[in-house]
Amino acid sequence: MAIISNGTTIADAGSFASGLVNADQILIKELTASSSANLTFVHGTSSVVLDGTYPIYVFKYINIHPASIAQFTVNFRDGGSNYDAVKTTTALNPYNNEDDDGGIYYREAWDLAQSTSAQILAQELGNGNDESASGELYLFNPSNTTFVKHFVGDTNYYQNFGKTGSFGIHYSGYCNTTSAIDGVQFAMSSGNIDSGTIKLYGIKDS
Amino acid sequence: MAVVSNGTTIIDAGSLGASIASGPMNLLSSQTASGSANISFTSGITSAYKEYLFSFHNIHPATDGAKFGFQFNASGESGFNETLTSMYWRTYNNEAANSAGTGYVTSEDQAQGTAFTILDGGVGADADQCTAGHVKLFDPSNTSHVKHFIFRGTHYDVNNFVADVFVGGYVNTTAAITEMQFKFSSGNIDAGTIKMYGIK
Numbered sequence: 268m269a270i271i272s273n274g275t276t277i278a279d280a281g282s283f284a285s286g287l288v289n290a291d292q293i294l295i296k297e298l299t300a301s302s303s304a305n306l307t308f309v310h311g312t313s314s315v316v317l318d319g320t321y322p323i324y325v326f327k328y329i330n331i332h333p334a335s336i337a338q339f340t341v342n343f344r345d346g347g348s349n350y351d352a353v354k355t356t357t358a359l360n361p362y363n364n365e366d367d368d369g370g371i372y373y374r375e376a377w378d379l380a381q382s383t384s385a386q387i388l389a390q391e392l393g394n395g396n397d398e399s400a401s402g403e404l405y406l407f408n409p410s411n412t413t414f415v416k417h418f419v420g421d422t423n424y425y426q427n428f429g430k431t432g433s434f435g436i437h438y439s440g441y442c443n444t445t446s447a448i449d450g451v452q453f454a455m456s457s458g459n460i461d462s463g464t465i466k467l468y469g470i471k472d473s
Numbered sequence: 474m475a476v477v478s479n480g481t482t483i484i485d486a487g488s489l490g491a492s493i494a495s496g497p498m499n500l501l502s503s504q505t506a507s508g509s510a511n512i513s514f515t516s517g518i519t520s521a522y523k524e525y526l527f528s529f530h531n532i533h534p535a536t537d538g539a540k541f542g543f544q545f546n547a548s549g550e551s552g553f554n555e556t557l558t559s560m561y562w563r564t565y566n567n568e569a570a571n572s573a574g575t576g577y578v579t580s581e582d583q584a585q586g587t588a589f590t591i592l593d594g595g596v597g598a599d600a601d602q603c604t605a606g607h608v609k610l611f612d613p614s615n616t617s618h619v620k621h622f623i624f625r626g627t628h629y630d631v632n633n634f635v636a637d638v639f640v641g642g643y644v645n646t647t648a649a650i651t652e653m654q655f656k657f658s659s660g661n662i663d664a665g666t667i668k669m670y671g672i673k
Contacts, residue, residue: 270476290496290497290498291496292496292497292498293496293497294496294497294673327523327524327672329523329524329611329612330611330612330615330617330618330621332617332618361560361561361562361577361639361641362560363558363559363560363582363583363584363642364558364584365558365584365585365645366584367579367582367584367585368584369560369561369577369579369582369584370577370579371560371562371576371577396617396618397617397618397619397645397647398618398619399618399619399621400621401611401612401621401623402621402623403609421623421641423621423622423623423641423642423643424621425619425643432558432584433558433559433560433641433642433643434560435560435623435639435641437639462617464523464612466523468497
């Protein structure tokens with residue numbers, strides 16, 4: 268027996284209707300890499316919502332494993348089909364190698380200044396069998412057409428280049444456009460994403 | 474009165490039925506210390522979630538200057554002593570307004586160590602002093618890759634300053650992580666609560 272209120276099906280066949288989950292953080296889409304050139308979220312495609320429905324979107328990237336040692340990156344679409352939004356960003360890199368050579372640096376080579384290039388989320392991400400990267404990216408108000416679009420994020424990853432160890436990136440920035448951001452693409456700077464999962468959540472404000 | 478649809482209880486006794494889908498963030502366990510040697514989560518860390526969030530607040534040490542931290546136990550093993558590599562950096566400002574800054578702290582990191590991951594420089598044990606923060610543990614049941622974690626927290630330091638601490642690292646094992654323990658470097662957890670959430 269279905270439960271119907273004012274013409275809307277609330278529950279049927281033992282489950283609440285889709286979209287009726289009582290939560291402030293909603294899982295919108297989950298993509299899993301399998302030797303994938305990229306993992307891309309486009310509003311209106313494959314059930315992806317990336318518009319004014321939510322003021323905050325969160326991408327969780329979990330155990331991203333590359334086919335070859337490379338940078339794991341993100342870029343944004345602000346109209347058209349290319350992922351080339353102009354960005355200005357910061358990149359802070361704490362690290363500790365397995366031989367206990369730790370420190371923290373601001374990495375000018377990893378930031379962007381009015382650039383259309385992709386933002387680095389993990390530099391020299393290892394491709395050994397057990398090596399990977401995990402982290403999260405918050406994107407604020409992507410559909411706003413008045414302001415720039417801010418984003419902040421953190422990654423922890425297994426670096427494998429010269430030395431091996433735990434590396435982090437605390438990054439932030441803005442897409443310097445008043446056009447809506449309607450697509451986000453994650454990719455390696457070279458080679459495929461061998462495996463890994465990226466989840467997109469929307470966070471409600473009411 | 475229960476609301477039943479197709480034989481499944483949707484609502485009963487003021488609560489949603491256990492089988493009803495909830496949001497992606499689910500509270501799995503909440504533990505409150507009371508003169509406790511540690512707080513341990515020995516069940517509920519499974520493949521059901523790809524991310525676990527441990528959120529703690531008002532963690533108050535019995536011993537002045539004790540350092541709060543965590544460690545893991547992997548499936549099929551015993552003891553909270555997994556090999557991990559971690560980093561630690563922080564910003565700080567003292568109450569006298571004459572000492573503030575930022576920097577990496579080599580004495581608080583670990584390189585292939587089995588000690589507890591330190592989350593502060595020493596929490597004060599005055600009645601109003603405590604620490605709070607959250608740890609995000611990614612994909613603990615994965616048996617192919619290392620297990621990454623990220624922490625951010627703040628504490629009222631024993632030397633009367635506030636610090637904003639960032640810790641990241643990985644458990645260097647391909648065995649599944651099934652248990653996690655929090656404790657102070659010395660003395661009990663006098664008070665405080667830690668909640669474990671699963672994020673779908």
